[in-house]
Amino acid sequence: MVIRGERELRGERRGKGGRSLLATAAPFFFVPLLFGATVLEGQAVEVYVRGGLSGSTALVRDAVATAQVGELLGSEVDDEVRAVPRPGPVLGGGVRVEFWPRVALVADAEWARNELEAEDGAGTRPVQDLDVIQVQVGAQWAVRPAVELGAGAGLQWYRTEETGLFAQGSDTSPLVVVTAGWTPSIWDGRLAVIAAAQTHRFGTPVLRTAGGQDGMVTRFSLTGRLRLLEVNR
Amino acid sequence: MRRLLALLAALPLAGCDSPTLPPRATSEIYDFRLDTSPPQVLRWPSGTRVDVYVAADAAAREQLLASALARGAAEWNRHALYGEYEVARTASLSNADVVLRWSDETAPIDMSGCPPGGAIAVTTFCLDDTGLHLEPYPVIGAGDEEPNTVRFVITILGTQAAQPDVAERLVLHELGHVLGIVRHSTNANDLMATGVPTRSTLSLRDIATVRILYHTEPHITP
Numbered sequence: 416m417v418i419r420g421e422r423e424l425r426g427e428r429r430g431k432g433g434r435s436l437l438a439t440a441a442p443f444f445f446v447p448l449l450f451g452a453t454v455l456e457g458q459a460v461e462v463y464v465r466g467g468l469s470g471s472t473a474l475v476r477d478a479v480a481t482a483q484v485g486e487l488l489g490s491e492v493d494d495e496v497r498a499v500p501r502p503g504p505v506l507g508g509g510v511r512v513e514f515w516p517r518v519a520l521v522a523d524a525e526w527a528r529n530e531l532e533a534e535d536g537a538g539t540r541p542v543q544d545l546d547v548i549q550v551q552v553g554a555q556w557a558v559r560p561a562v563e564l565g566a567g568a569g570l571q572w573y574r575t576e577e578t579g580l581f582a583q584g585s586d587t588s589p590l591v592v593v594t595a596g597w598t599p600s601i602w603d604g605r606l607a608v609i610a611a612a613q614t615h616r617f618g619t620p621v622l623r624t625a626g627g628q629d630g631m632v633t634r635f636s637l638t639g640r641l642r643l644l645e646v647n648r
Numbered sequence: 649m650r651r652l653l654a655l656l657a658a659l660p661l662a663g664c665d666s667p668t669l670p671p672r673a674t675s676e677i678y679d680f681r682l683d684t685s686p687p688q689v690l691r692w693p694s695g696t697r698v699d700v701y702v703a704a705d706a707a708a709r710e711q712l713l714a715s716a717l718a719r720g721a722a723e724w725n726r727h728a729l730y731g732e733y734e735v736a737r738t739a740s741l742s743n744a745d746v747v748l749r750w751s752d753e754t755a756p757i758d759m760s761g762c763p764p765g766g767a768i769a770v771t772t773f774c775l776d777d778t779g780l781h782l783e784p785y786p787v788i789g790a791g792d793e794e795p796n797t798v799r800f801v802i803t804i805l806g807t808q809a810a811q812p813d814v815a816e817r818l819v820l821h822e823l824g825h826v827l828g829i830v831r832h833s834t835n836a837n838d839l840m841a842t843g844v845p846t847r848s849t850l851s852l853r854d855i856a857t858v859r860i861l862y863h864t865e866p867h868i869t870p
Contacts, residue, residue: 477729478671479863487674488681490689493863496730533730535863537694542731582726617667621729625855630667
């Protein structure tokens with residue numbers, strides 16, 4: 416018991432490969448912050464908010480039953496059930512720090528609300544609301560004066576009622592993201608349009624208990640980014 | 649830059665490797681169909697909320713049934729992965745789909761046209777003239793204009809009130825019949841086996857069976 420207590424004090428948890436959430440998340444956030452603190456002086460810093468729409472590929476594809484089951488029952492059995500988050504609003508915000516004339520580092524957080532829907536032979540029906548929270552750090556390159564491309568990594572969480580697929584919660588998922596942005600020559604360049612695609616590994620304890628396998632889910636968003644504050648420009 | 653563009657293009661493809669659930673085989677389920685000739689599938693339409701009204705004279709006996717219903721509904725509901733059904737309690741008899749009652753008390757509905765059997769616990773329903781739906785039970789004292797929505801009656805033998813744990817398992821089992829598992833499993837380890845249930849949760853076969861049931865085209869809907 417004492418040994419286990421000491422392990423937990425060190426941040427170790429069973430089932431996470433000995434890594435605590437803090438240890439997993441720390442490199443994403445604390446390293447850039449520590450690095451940034453030493454070099455921020457004199458760098459252009461921009462604070463922004465984002466808002467728009469997000470969508471996702473299917474969270475689960477359920478094959479339901481073998482062909483023999485349908486033959487045994489003498490009735491039509493669904494070929495597949497898909498659980499798909501419906502497109503919904505997304506809000507976010509973050510900080511961009513320009514390190515070189517055309518390169519910026521970004522720390523960003525966003526929240527999205529999607530309604531999970533089931534698609535099967537009976538049609539489409541709502542299942543439950545999902546709050547999707549993601550934090551990420553990355554870099555952006557201004558490939559042209561009004562065009563930027565970016566890439567990053569981060570973490571994502573699904574927050575929802577503990578029922579159905581999420582009856583026993585869900586995992587914290589690492590993600591990778593790529594972005595493309597366009598800044599129109601209006602309003603002093605304060606507004607930009609950002610398209611993002613991120614992919615993460617998804618699975619829940621319920622899915623695995625039912626014999627399922629984790630897989631990759633891709634989320635998309637199209638947001639407008641508004642610069643709120645800029646220093647050292 | 650080309651690498652970044654290639655990554656952008658590859659991300660949607662990565663989503664093709666979606667999380668999956670494999671198909672269930674015949675060995676993982678048991679026959680849930682109504683024992684007619686030919687056998688028919690009876691279940692609620694997908695996405696239905698099944699409202700259960702608890703009828704009991706004394707507060708203590710009502711509480712016992714309500715507690716059993718709450719546990720039973722939670723157990724069945726947590727295996728509806730995609731919102732196929734939801735079992736819930738209703739305080740209003742006028743919009744109830746199911747009445748849960750003790751056998752030794754007067755029912756709030758007229759059961760003369762479709763009376764319950766004499767088992768320790770029984771779920772009763774009757775087909776209407778079309779054979780495609782269930783006959784509604786008239787609510788006693790209701791006017792002609794008021795709709796009848798009760799399609800199932802769960803009757804628990806009154807003496808079981810002295811054994812709350814058994815009554816709880818019986819209600820859990822009967823809720824399986826209400827959802828459409830209208831036959832008994834031949835495996836004694838399943839909740840839906842014949843006789844007094846020995847378990848208070850669904851077995852893997854019960855879970856697979858109700859999941860298949862709610863993705864099978866029904867012949868009869870309540």
